[in-house]
Amino acid sequence: MPFEDELGEALRRAGDGFPADRHALVQAGERRGRRLVARRRAAVIGGSVLSLALIGGAGAYAGGLLDGTGRSEIAAPPEPSGGPSGGDGTPVPELPPVPRGTGAVSAEQMVEVLKGLLPEGTLSVTRASGTDGSSAGVTGVYDDGKGGAEINVSVLRLDPNGVMAHTETLCSEKNLPEGDDCTTEQLADGSKLLIEQRHLPPSLTPGLKEWRAALATPQGYLVKFYESNSPFGLYPGNSPSAGATAITRTDPPLSPARLKALVTSDKWHPALNDLPAANAGPRG
Template identity: 50%
Template sequence: MPFEDDLGVALRQAGDGFTVDRHALVDAGEERGRHLVARRRAAVVGGSALALALVATAGAYAGGLLDGAGGSDGVTVAAAPTPDAGSATDGANGGGHGGAPSPRVGSGAVGAERMMTNLEKALAPQGGKLTATAARGTESEGGAAVSGVYDDGKGKAAVSVSLSRVDPKGSQARQLTECGDKSLQGYDDCRTEQLPDGSKLLVYKGYEYADRRVDTKCWRAVLVTPAGFLVEASEWNAPAEKDAATTRPDPPLNSAQLKSLVTSQVWLPALNDLPAAEPEPGSRDAGPGTPLKDRSAADALELLAAPFGVPIASRGGEGSYGYLVLDDGKGPSLVQLNVSRAETTAGFTGADVTTESDGTKVKITQGSAGKAPGVVQWTVATLRENGLRVTVSAFNTANQNGGPSRPQPRLTLEQLKEIALAPGWNRDRN
């Protein structure tokens, strides 16, 4: 299957189960899909072949090397490579002068065959058998990755590992190593740990679908080093991520074994072959003067909701998507914010669309949402003349996959309009 088809499948799978503004989702699809797929590196097993649906995080790489002495307890960072050490960021004609820039990929020093061998080595201490392996090497724009079907005699299970480099101080690295809101994600257990060398480790035990429509469990471990190496491992209690019957109660590897898998030194050569990093744009902590459009959506939403004085039970999100769960003691209420750029006025041309004095178009919708009866969603969507789309939604539940927790959303339509139409969205500095 071509990489473009893999990408489409991965984006559809990553978005399954979420209810968001449709037009905002289309406009922000590339950016949000990149983050969501980074969280869920899809590995789909079919017969003797396994299709890897992987998205490399463009422009978000970090420099540094792993030292082989770290063992399973962590990885040690050595000096970063020199800028001219065969970087894949040079232009097509060399030195970045003339022609289109080359893709940010490795040299191919670690190919698909070696990635498959490395996964076998990393799993060897567990004593099981690995079959149906498939992989991509460091030369692939889809990212270095390997997957297979692991059998320890207690039921076959899909296992995958992906390698990339990120800005260790960026939003993606932070989000990948933070446990999300349990009421929204529906996981059984999630723990984070800082290793002796400063690396951050997350071990997550959840389900393929947050609403648990099937019994397929998805457990994963994520490691981000101070140098920005990102190693992600996922496992299931079925021989395929989706559309396969479960073969065992839980995935085969426990928390300690998942940690050992992502910290294994077998991944060192491939990680070192990936190109050096650049800081993630806008990834540093936002100061008081940072404009709303340059903040993460979660930060912007928390700032704009603060004047309403409603206690925040939890918050989260990534990049252009953010959410809060508000709880005034009368039932929790989910609030979502989507920020994107639109090239057309799609969705803002009907009779129900109004226009503000500055030209901003506003559309308000109210209706049912979620899978449970009684869950309602109020949405204020706005489109400014410069193409900035800000959409804010409120629900009468803390979890779109669960039932209602209160009669109506906690924030009123007027308060949602205040957030979506805040003057700060038009400023270059707050």
């Protein structure tokens, strides 16, 4: 037998010669178990005391949870004088209220104006707003008999010299892919007009197109119109039959000439005049 095996066998025999004291082992195990139980109890009691202390502190802070009739009366935490403050204690300035129009032009009137500027067809309105806010507009599905298409028109006021007037009439891309087109034009009255026809990324829905027009005037008017070749617009995946089946027509319904006529129409002026004038915006 090799030396290593002989050594292992000798150690095993030596161990067998010292029988374990089973009674001592049981007692030691019992003591260890009691210590573990005591630790768990202490942890539970400590957590309960901490929870009660927190609840008691909250109750003291609230100034009394119940009155004599059993109704709860929890006081709000006091605010420092001077109004709300930030995390560092500095006062937070109150935001001015959002300017709104008088509501002289209703949502129904906005719909009628849009219908009058569209070619013959049907318009199913999904959302419309009048001039009782900071903007007004109409969203719906228009069908000229060649398939439904989502359309949207919105009117609002902006700073004619601000960056928004520039970006709203800016082409989405400099290098347009084949089949897309974008033109910007300055009209005789100084207004800026954008007409853009583009395909949206195939990852969204293959064949989905977005055509849009935007007019920014020196008076601070902004009229925007958008149309697609799907009744679900930019989100054809929301349709019951998602994917390419959501494309209902080859192109959106309105031609570039129709888009220009729609956004430059003075029929939007009553709504624009009723909306609040925009504050001076960032230059650039």
